Amino acid sequence: MRRLVNRRFIPFYFDLFPGGAAADREAREFVVKVRPDLGGMGVATPPILIMSPLGRVVAEADNYSTEDALYERLRETLRAYPTWNRPSEEEVRIEREAEEGRIDSLLLAAERFLDLGETERTRAAYERALAKLPPGPERDRAAYGLGHALRLAGDFDGMERAFARIEGRGPWAEDLSIERAHARFSRGEFDELREALAPYQTRPPATRGAEALYLLGVARFHSGDAEGAKSLWRRIIETLPEDPWVYRSDWAIFDLEQGGRRRLSTLDERTPLGRIGYMKRKNPDLAPRGRRSGS
């Protein structure tokens, strides 16, 4: 999602409280002019505002959306307002070079299509690159990229076919394991998920360790071992505090320990990350789900 945000939006944050460390008077005036309700004291969690530079609110996104839901909201907005969705000069050049069959541009174009949610164009760009690349690390990277894109699209059989085209599996072993873990999670195959990720409990992957431990925690939770799950999520927060997966871990722990709370207060017990709660939203990864067959 961050690539889409960086490509198509100008991200900005500020503290609504005028005396806050990240207060910004101009931003406050700009926002309160169109959303006066955000100008009072003690406002509820505001939404993420998608605005034109002239001050028109084009769309809003729930501040507590899942990343997938926020991503889709951003893409919907871009589809609805093509004026704000024009490719940059660099993107135009890359697309032209991709059309001409230049391999590095094909790979960059595939990433761009993936960011914009254009699965078929993503697939086509990767397939063209794969057809041109000789065996080797670059070709393996393209095959992995294709499999990853298909996994995000929910085409798990296609994902496996793409991964089967990777010849040098060694460098990709951990990534493949985690990509397949996501597929197992989506299918509700929690026993298999737990077994597949169990080795990572003692030795997490170097680059996607928090993600692997988080998923292992989810597998344990759905297998009835809530304490084991919480232990893994706490470990992520304590040992990998700067990994994006700490937030989802914190949310999951909050749901299990304090999810029944009807009201939130700054006087209440905090989450492991020091938050007062998640505004009654439930972490969707803990929702009951049955085993699903096929892709």
Added chain:
Amino acid sequence: MPSPEGPPVEGTLVTKRVDPRTIPPVSVSVMIGCALLALTLPQVAQGNPLAKDHTGIRWYLPFRTAREASADQGRLLLIKPVAFGTTPDGGW
């Protein structure tokens, strides 16, 4: 399914910039008081608030910079108002 995360994208995070014209005049006693307070702040207060941001998002700060970039680049502003306070260094 849980949100996917890949390797960070290339790019430099925009750091907060303070326009000296926006800093009001203060008395010497207030300055000394602030200096003492600064010494008591946690370590996180000493650094760039975005240094711990590993999301890879390139924030545009302050707002004037963001708004100009929005107009110049033809991109929509993605504004996150923070309602529950920011840390002493401006993060949240």
